[in-house]
Amino acid sequence: MQKNAIILFSGGLDSTTCLAIAKSQGFVCYALSFSYGQKHQVEVEWAKKIAATSGVAEHKILNLPLDELGGSSLTDKQKKVDDHVANGSIPATYVPARNTIFLSFALAWGEVIGAVDIFIGANHIDYSGYPDCRPDYLQAFEQMAVLATKRGREGERFIIHAPLLQMNKADIIRAGVKLGVDYSQTLSCYRADAAGRACGSCDSCVYREKGFSEAGVDDPTIYVL
């Protein structure tokens, strides 16, 4: 029997590849997106389009008021989303506790629909240095999840799948291409305009561009300039 899985799904390169991997592993996929006050909210529209043609069992979009807490240039209108700078520190685009919040909602939905498998497109090679994309964090969340839930207490084990964790962007793109992912449908830019055109110079764009280049795959991204 096929098992249900929840896929955290932004419509970007990583989570779209992650969805394709979950499908290739035989999971019935429930995609979960968030409209969380991100300036690049247009990503949710792209996520909808991908989900509609990806054979997911359901695509749920939840509104979360992360912008009411602030603390990130992705949600705070007073802060500018900067160009990529490679200095090893956690950048201003970090959204406090975002993955913990997203995974917690996945846990809740998983309790309800009977999905103990949760996929997240986190990777920590070619990434922005966010604390909540690292392996030790994901392991700790998994341990907490078993104790947090009814299913966990009854003997089931929630598994946080992060199949991209040890892949660089080029690896991810190669894996996605093999699985038939159409990257022209994905949107990664933090500063995408209303039409979904990418800026080409934010953190997310820089890692994405580098990935296509290293993978030797034509970059289908439409840039503003």
Added chain:
Amino acid sequence: MQKNAIILFSGGLDSTTCLAIAKSQGFVCYALSFSYGQKHQVEVEWAKKIAATSGVAEHKILNLPLDELGGSSLTDKQKKVDDHVANGSIPATYVPARNTIFLSFALAWGEVIGAVDIFIGANHIDYSGYPDCRPDYLQAFEQMAVLATKRGREGERFIIHAPLLQMNKADIIRAGVKLGVDYSQTLSCYRADAAGRACGSCDSCVYREKGFSEAGVDDPTIYVL
């Protein structure tokens, strides 16, 4: 210098006592409430009134769409909130992953305002058997929190304070009375009416009533009948 703390705050007996304890320990208190699609949403109005007279630095109320996930008689209009039954199983009022979601938002806000102390009124004596009120869960959340956050990665340690954890309801009430809590201002009932009158027979009411009785404190709750 006084330290900031986030207090998960529903306006009920437990969280109001928890707020009083945090204040008595010298914390500058930031109260955090959620309108999460609970049928007894009137509790948020009560929380507002208590917060307004409790000297909190700020009271934030966030809207979360937990009712879109369902899975609980507290949020699902198709399900009835039952009378209390003492049978040891996790009751239908359990809201999947609720405390994990609430604590995750506290974590996010704590990152922003510089509060690594988070108070939650969880207790696991005289309680409904919810998995996410138990000591091992709270410890696991704390461990995860350090790895999830920028402050954690920078060497600070988030602390989940659950001062009521090992207290029964009578102990909680006695502690609150000593600290000057006015329990007539608190609302605990899962089936409270629009005026905030309690049903007297849901899980929450039964434990509360028993607590006042055992503590030898007059029960100021206004019941429907």
